[in-house]
Amino acid sequence: MKKVILGIAIIALAFGSATAKEKKVKVQKIRVAHTNYYKPYDFVNDKGESDGFEVAVLKEVDKLLPEYEFEYHPTSDDDLLIGVLQGKYDVGTKGVWVTDERRKKYIFPKNPIGASVIGIVIRSDTADKIHDLPSFAKFSGKLVPIGAANAQYTVIDEYNKSHPDAQVKLVAGDQFGATDGYVWVNEGRYDAYVDIKLSFQNNVLVEGAPYAQYKDKLTYITYKGIPTWPLFNRKQQKFADAYDRAIEQLKKDGTVSKLAIQYFGEDVSALLK
Numbered sequence: 001m002k003k004v005i006l007g008i009a010i011i012a013l014a015f016g017s018a019t020a021k022e023k024k025v026k027v028q029k030i031r032v033a034h035t036n037y038y039k040p041y042d043f044v045n046d047k048g049e050s051d052g053f054e055v056a057v058l059k060e061v062d063k064l065l066p067e068y069e070f071e072y073h074p075t076s077d078d079d080l081l082i083g084v085l086q087g088k089y090d091v092g093t094k095g096v097w098v099t100d101e102r103r104k105k106y107i108f109p110k111n112p113i114g115a116s117v118i119g120i121v122i123r124s125d126t127a128d129k130i131h132d133l134p135s136f137a138k139f140s141g142k143l144v145p146i147g148a149a150n151a152q153y154t155v156i157d158e159y160n161k162s163h164p165d166a167q168v169k170l171v172a173g174d175q176f177g178a179t180d181g182y183v184w185v186n187e188g189r190y191d192a193y194v195d196i197k198l199s200f201q202n203n204v205l206v207e208g209a210p211y212a213q214y215k216d217k218l219t220y221i222t223y224k225g226i227p228t229w230p231l232f233n234r235k236q237q238k239f240a241d242a243y244d245r246a247i248e249q250l251k252k253d254g255t256v257s258k259l260a261i262q263y264f265g266e267d268v269s270a271l272l273k
Helices: 002-026 053-063 077-086 099-107 133-139 151-162 181-187 197-205 237-252 255-264 269-273
Strands: 030-035 042-044 068-075 091-096 114-123 192-195 218-232
Touching: 030 042, 030 053, 030 077, 042 068, 042 091, 053 068, 053 091, 053 114, 053 218, 053 237, 053 255, 068 077, 077 091, 077 218, 091 269, 114 133, 114 181, 114 197, 114 269, 151 192, 151 218, 181 192, 181 218, 192 197, 197 218, 218 237, 218 269, 237 255, 255 269
Parallel strands: 030 068, 030 091
Antiparallel strands: 091 218, 114 192, 114 218
16 A cells, blocks of 8 residues: 555646646747836846836736746837847837837737837027927927938827827928037027937936037927837747736736836826826
């Protein structure tokens, strides 16, 4: 009887061990690409670690998905986009906005990972007359040209379509972005420059910023929040669905909002509402 029990125990132990190994084999490694410089969204910190709001959110997603194991690859914009497209990476994150062209190349999940705040930069001496896009349209509507391929162009175009009586003068520029927008607005060549809030902070407000001389001459006015998304390789629909389930839970329990406040100083996703 003792021999029989011992034999059963050995078999059970062996089966349990095999099951554990089988489960371990089923864990799928996910190669996550992120930009290595775009603070506070995605970057490499002083310790050489992958960091940033979107990285932190994905690390929380990883905790909720035991069937996946994430590994992070800091890289450039071009390598991220090409790498996810070709399957070198399974998912990439870099504060991405959705466009029709990108939808043709990548899987976009149902839920964004965060938000980017967009608005206009005006001269501070016009702040008593310009409070938002409609009042800017009334003032002059004279906007720095935006590259037609830039997602910011689409944002303003959609605004014009929904505000037929308060049109902004939208002109397609030759370049993707106008690096001299701050200068042109300050000089009076144009009356507003569409910009990301984070870019304005980094380029004008922070100490040592390249356009710090305009700190007291320019004012930023928030327009709205734009969803930012992770890009999934076209073969990763199952993983994208798993991401959606996890991110919904993280938004519901307040984790995403908490991380946004930690990295941005405000809950930027609240602007999406």
